[in-house]
Amino acid sequence: MTNNIADIDNCQTLFVIGSNTTEQHPVIGTRMRRAVRRGAKLILADPRAVDLASIATLYVRQRPGTDIALLNGMAHIILKEGLEDKEFVAQRTEGFDEWRKVIETYTPARVSEITGIAVDDLFTAARLYAGNKPSTIFYAMGITQHTVGHNNVLTIANLALLTGNIGKPGAGVDPLRGQNNVQGSCDVGALPAFYTGYQRVADEAARAKFENAWGTKLPSKPGLVVGEMMRAARDGTVKAMWIVGENVAMSDPDSKHVVEAMNKLDFLVVSELFMTETAQLADVVLPAASFAEKDGTFSNTERRVQRVRKAIEPIGECRTDWQAVCEVAKRVSGFKLQVESNLKPETWNYEAAEQIMQEIASVTPSYAGITYARIDKKGLQWPIPTKDHPGTPILHTEKFTRGKGLFSPVEHQEPAENPDAQFPFTLTTGRILQHYHTRSLTGRVAGLDQLAPEERVELHPDDAARLGVNDGDWLRVSSRRGQVEARAWVTDRVGHGVVFMTFHYADALTNALTNTAVDPVAKIPELKVCAVKVEKK
Amino acid sequence: MPINLTINGNTIQAREGETVLQAARANGVHIPTLCYHADLSPVGACRLCVVEVEKMRGLIAACTLPVAEGMVVQTHTPKIVEERKFVLEMLLTDHPNDCMICEADGGCELQDAVYEYQVAWSDHKGKRHSYPVGADQNPFVFTDFNKCILCTRCVRACAEIQGRNVWGVANRGFNDKIVAGADVSMLEAGCEQCGACAAYCPTGSLTDKPSRGKGRAHQFSKVRTTCVYCGVGCNFDFNVRDGKIVKVTSARDAYVNGMALCVKGRYGYEFIHHPDRLTKPLIKKDGKFVESSWDEALDLVAEKLAQHRGDEFAFLASAKATNEENYLFQKFTRAVMGTNSVDHCARL
Numbered sequence A: 001m002t003n004n005i006a007d008i009d010n011c012q013t014l015f016v017i018g019s020n021t022t023e024q025h026p027v028i029g030t031r032m033r034r035a036v037r038r039g040a041k042l043i044l045a046d047p048r049a050v051d052l053a054s055i056a057t058l059y060v061r062q063r064p065g066t067d068i069a070l071l072n073g074m075a076h077i078i079l080k081e082g083l084e085d086k087e088f089v090a091q092r093t094e095g096f097d098e099w100r101k102v103i104e105t106y107t108p109a110r111v112s113e114i115t116g117i118a119v120d121d122l123f124t125a126a127r128l129y130a131g132n133k134p135s136t137i138f139y140a141m142g143i144t145q146h147t148v149g150h151n152n153v154l155t156i157a158n159l160a161l162l163t164g165n166i167g168k169p170g171a172g173v174d175p176l177r178g179q180n181n182v183q184g185s186c187d188v189g190a191l192p193a194f195y196t197g198y199q200r201v202a203d204e205a206a207r208a209k210f211e212n213a214w215g216t217k218l219p220s221k222p223g224l225v226v227g228e229m230m231r232a233a234r235d236g237t238v239k240a241m242w243i244v245g246e247n248v249a250m251s252d253p254d255s256k257h258v259v260e261a262m263n264k265l266d267f268l269v270v271s272e273l274f275m276t277e278t279a280q281l282a283d284v285v286l287p288a289a290s291f292a293e294k295d296g297t298f299s300n301t302e303r304r305v306q307r308v309r310k311a312i313e314p315i316g317e318c319r320t321d322w323q324a325v326c327e328v329a330k331r332v333s334g335f336k337l338q339v340e341s342n343l344k345p346e347t348w349n350y351e352a353a354e355q356i357m358q359e360i361a362s363v364t365p366s367y368a369g370i371t372y373a374r375i376d377k378k379g380l381q382w383p384i385p386t387k388d389h390p391g392t393p394i395l396h397t398e399k400f401t402r403g404k405g406l407f408s409p410v411e412h413q414e415p416a417e418n419p420d421a422q423f424p425f426t427l428t429t430g431r432i433l434q435h436y437h438t439r440s441l442t443g444r445v446a447g448l449d450q451l452a453p454e455e456r457v458e459l460h461p462d463d464a465a466r467l468g469v470n471d472g473d474w475l476r477v478s479s480r481r482g483q484v485e486a487r488a489w490v491t492d493r494v495g496h497g498v499v500f501m502t503f504h505y506a507d508a509l510t511n512a513l514t515n516t517a518v519d520p521v522a523k524i525p526e527l528k529v530c531a532v533k534v535e536k537k
Numbered sequence B: 001m002p003i004n005l006t007i008n009g010n011t012i013q014a015r016e017g018e019t020v021l022q023a024a025r026a027n028g029v030h031i032p033t034l035c036y037h038a039d040l041s042p043v044g045a046c047r048l049c050v051v052e053v054e055k056m057r058g059l060i061a062a063c064t065l066p067v068a069e070g071m072v073v074q075t076h077t078p079k080i081v082e083e084r085k086f087v088l089e090m091l092l093t094d095h096p097n098d099c100m101i102c103e104a105d106g107g108c109e110l111q112d113a114v115y116e117y118q119v120a121w122s123d124h125k126g127k128r129h130s131y132p133v134g135a136d137q138n139p140f141v142f143t144d145f146n147k148c149i150l151c152t153r154c155v156r157a158c159a160e161i162q163g164r165n166v167w168g169v170a171n172r173g174f175n176d177k178i179v180a181g182a183d184v185s186m187l188e189a190g191c192e193q194c195g196a197c198a199a200y201c202p203t204g205s206l207t208d209k210p211s212r213g214k215g216r217a218h219q220f221s222k223v224r225t226t227c228v229y230c231g232v233g234c235n236f237d238f239n240v241r242d243g244k245i246v247k248v249t250s251a252r253d254a255y256v257n258g259m260a261l262c263v264k265g266r267y268g269y270e271f272i273h274h275p276d277r278l279t280k281p282l283i284k285k286d287g288k289f290v291e292s293s294w295d296e297a298l299d300l301v302a303e304k305l306a307q308h309r310g311d312e313f314a315f316l317a318s319a320k321a322t323n324e325e326n327y328l329f330q331k332f333t334r335a336v337m338g339t340n341s342v343d344h345c346a347r348l
């Protein structure tokens, strides 16, 4: 997020697109509701009339996968009505004229045709966002899990630049990160092309710095992303894997192939709390301590690094993942030490999590100012370049990372797999309030399971009538890749021709249906759109 | 412009727009309250916070009284103390004598006020409510409206903190009653089970269901931590008793979220002590998992991984693990295994 969570209190207009905030980021969702209570305007754009629709000033239902057209269309209207921030565009951006040429072609009539949104609503949305400032755009997986996910994000940035809705209180671009520490895992370099703080593996200076810090030679070639790992495992080029706390056999798109890939490995070690679908496939399973049993930090969606504290001793013989990886590192180094003297088992003697954070701070400019003492009460928002820096609640206040903000011309592009005669419905996927991912945690909380015991396929009443389906009837949903059976929830939350399913339940493996087609830049799979057939069972 | 006023003979300064209650508390003067909560809009309903003000008639609720220049306030005159005792006596005439087995014991604001003003248990033989205990069938919030003092904190917490409107007051005279929606179940009234109403309830009327019978405030030690579910990063306190997590409580000074939590953060901790937890390393032998020692498992992992250094190895790190752990995962992959193939499920 460019701005902090509390800054929602300063917004006059909230533009939420591709985020079911009250279910996925519930406490941010409640803050949005409070904003509406005090009189802020809310625009919601989503293929589903999710909970926020009931309090939105304007709700628009775009056809899945048409966000670029919608956002370009709003920019078109803003320019036509002269609602842009001319001073901001002149002083802090570049590439405007090029971009404008593309925007001119996104007339309200054309955009309405592509997205299915009424022309009047396009005008209302544009006028609210550009006219009732400061405005912040909030988005989540509904924007990124597309083959055009990266372009979607650029288009959002364009709109913020055009209206100067960035770098000020109440004005920002706030991607809401899903898992508790997805921000932090990226920050500390659990990425194939980056070390900590987004320092590039391919950059020689960065590599030299880490070689020096860790006392060993490092590979220069960027590694594989998750999807590529799975493919490489299937092809036999990746032969051994270590998976920590991710139930990929269920959460990955096209799960059948993932299981195949795991089975082909020579060796798989899984660190887990529970015997998940993925752990079943392992050669060795290491029992991991839960977050209640360890010290450390998580970084939330607003870049705030906060403490996790050990409240109880590890259950049974469980160990923390950091202790396990240290042990393995020392032992692997021991095996190899005779042949390669540059392995340094002595760099793996950590006594406590705090010591690891000291090392992170020493090699990561954006985390440099962190100590456990400093983040004890409120955490700190990175960048925190020095030990006396107060942290950074709002990014880009004076300049962008690259200097000037760049307008990126982006054209609408249809999803990788659109409905056709054989698979006439669009399937879109997501989560619900009561569960998390594959339920390996929430499925073991009796009350949560009581609230949401099984998968329900959201199906529009008109489609249901046509298929002769009543609420609660069993459906068979199939795609080119697989099929799943689950009960119907007949509801106009979804539009005509669209069905929604979660990926929470093992007995309704939604990811047997989804498409592995990925965004070429961000490599995110298109989980929000694939073509399916829906039948009454 | 600061405003000068006198409380109990001491001159103090307050900010414009503050109430007498806020000004008093900011200056260390304790005025008891029940319906007031600093996070919620004041309603002046319980009359426990009454004060006397020079040139104003009668006893006035301090929680809704704005400060004014030159105001002269008394907070503990005999008349005020009498009034507070009367308020508490009235509440006790319709309250079960249940503290011994009440969840809220030790954390109950009614109990604290009754203790402070030494109000004896009343022998009142008249009408008392008898609502069915624990009637609402939702999984997480336990209802016992016999203990309700009609302070409406639940109503305001649901509306103002959670942004829902589950609770309301049904006006029926003596039978004034807190109801969900049009007197339906909480879930039918649109409850999201966030537990805010229970967290703000000053008595044992609304309490957390999963921790019932597992201990009371003074038996817990609290450890502040960050939620393991979503990226909002709410903070809360684990309540620990005998080495077990028995409850989660929200905290006003949690910087990101204050008292607000969602159903997963507040009630989603049961997995920690679930019998399904793996507690020993497992090695697969002839297709079956066999328990092993850590040493055996670690040696085997190291031996196998040592055979696949370089691009034959890949590490799938975790967005649920800590920063410290993820840092070591990538250091291990790069420095020990000699490949950059480390990633996590950021894109899912």
Ligand code: SF4
Residues within 6 Å of the ligand: B141, B157, B158, B162, B164, B166, B167, B186, B190, B191, B192, B193, B194, B195, B196, B197, B198
């Ligand atoms: S649990 Fe939350 S949503 Fe439900 S009634 Fe209480 S405050 Fe409202």
Ligand code: SF4
Residues within 6 Å of the ligand: B147, B148, B149, B150, B151, B152, B153, B154, B155, B178, B197, B200, B201, B202, B203, B205, B206
């Ligand atoms: S249930 Fe609790 S919070 Fe609600 S009115 Fe009764 S005592 Fe007050």
Ligand code: SF4
Residues within 6 Å of the ligand: A025, A026, A027, A028, B227, B228, B229, B230, B231, B232, B233, B234, B257, B261, B262, B263, B264, B265, B266
């Ligand atoms: S309590 Fe709910 S909203 Fe807060 S971090 Fe946890 S899952 Fe997210």
